[in-house]
Amino acid sequence: MIKKIDLVYNLALEGKRIDDSILIELLELDSASKEASYLGEKARELAGKVAGNKGKIWASIGIDYQTCPMNCDFCSFGEEWNLFEGRHEWTDEEVVEQVEKYVSEGASWITLRTTQYYGIDRLNVLAEKVRKEVPGDYGLVANTGEFGKLKAKEMKDAGIDTVYHTLRLGEGKDTKFNIEDRLATLSSVSDADLDLAYLVEPIGPEHSNEEIVKIFKTGLDHGAVLTGAMARVLIKGTPLEDKGELSPERLAQIIAVTRLGAGTNAPDICVHPPGRQAMEWGANVVVVETGAVPRAEKECCGDWDKFDSKKARKWFEEAGYDLESK
Numbered sequence: 433m434i435k436k437i438d439l440v441y442n443l444a445l446e447g448k449r450i451d452d453s454i455l456i457e458l459l460e461l462d463s464a465s466k467e468a469s470y471l472g473e474k475a476r477e478l479a480g481k482v483a484g485n486k487g488k489i490w491a492s493i494g495i496d497y498q499t500c501p502m503n504c505d506f507c508s509f510g511e512e513w514n515l516f517e518g519r520h521e522w523t524d525e526e527v528v529e530q531v532e533k534y535v536s537e538g539a540s541w542i543t544l545r546t547t548q549y550y551g552i553d554r555l556n557v558l559a560e561k562v563r564k565e566v567p568g569d570y571g572l573v574a575n576t577g578e579f580g581k582l583k584a585k586e587m588k589d590a591g592i593d594t595v596y597h598t599l600r601l602g603e604g605k606d607t608k609f610n611i612e613d614r615l616a617t618l619s620s621v622s623d624a625d626l627d628l629a630y631l632v633e634p635i636g637p638e639h640s641n642e643e644i645v646k647i648f649k650t651g652l653d654h655g656a657v658l659t660g661a662m663a664r665v666l667i668k669g670t671p672l673e674d675k676g677e678l679s680p681e682r683l684a685q686i687i688a689v690t691r692l693g694a695g696t697n698a699p700d701i702c703v704h705p706p707g708r709q710a711m712e713w714g715a716n717v718v719v720v721e722t723g724a725v726p727r728a729e730k731e732c733c734g735d736w737d738k739f740d741s742k743k744a745r746k747w748f749e750e751a752g753y754d755l756e757s758k
């Protein structure tokens with residue numbers, strides 16, 4: 433296995449595609465084994481080479497807090513779960529203020545995250561305002577619902593350069609979305625020359641290695657430049673509550689496999705929720721988030737899970753990454 437990991441590492445460095453069967457084999461390792469530790473070590477070494485050893489912060493603002501009729505089985509916003517009532521939206525001024533804060537803390541990306549129902553046109557107006565009022569060298573990301581080619585082009589014109597979108601694990605079963613619609617949005621992103629950020633998500637203990645690899649490869653096939661893994665956060669009262677959560681060791685192993693599987697093609701590998709071991713096993717991007725968070729039972733009034741830019745920078749330093757200056 434050690435030789436096989438070395439071989440995969442070399443292929444990854446050359447940007448070659450790694451066979452699904454090999455990635456599945458790496459995911460089958462016991463995450464506490466010495467082979468898995470070696471996998472983590474090589475993934476971290478690869479992060480040093482393909483990501484220039486740069487630790488980066490992905491800052492996300494959940495703009496509209498409202499129940500959602502799509503009722504995805506893992507999401508606290510699903511209206512059927514009755515977890516909250518009411519609706520709250522951040523004003524444009526509040527968003528701009530939060531963006532200024534994140535940019536001053538050294539965030540590499542600012543994500544404007546909305547539900548399906550906020551509307552792309554409104555999001556574009558907000559993006560233009562953010563670009564105008566907050567200068568800086570940061571990526572502006574949209575994380576919203578489905579859209580076609582025309583809207584994707586308008587997003588680009590509004591100053592958005594990256595879209596976060598995925599085909600999720602259990603899409604069409606744990607969600608009411610049509611798989612083809614999600615794939616069509618992914619194609620619209622690449623057609624408009626927007627960068628695609630795509631995590632394998634939301635991963636629970638019940639997902640097979642085959643499913644994880646299939647979803648991961650879908651992202652690469654759509655040109656993802658940032659990938660990685662997001663574990664499902666257990667929300668009491670949602671239908672998937674009983675399925676539990678991944679261990680931090682397993683999440684770190686999945687991160688290591690995505691790092692090797694992505695190679696030079698997607699140099700930024702993100703872990704969410706942030707994990708020390710996952711950063712030591714190849715993740716060079718972590719998320720700080722605020723506002724409406726589908727992983728929270730209430731609207732989040734500060735930093736989700738008390739994870740802020742200061743903590744992110746400290747963890748990156750401890751994992752040996754270099755940080756972009758603030």
Ligand code: SF4
Nearest residue numbers: 500502503504507509
């Ligand atoms: S994940 Fe998105 S679409 Fe699904 S219920 Fe939550 S807000 Fe709605």
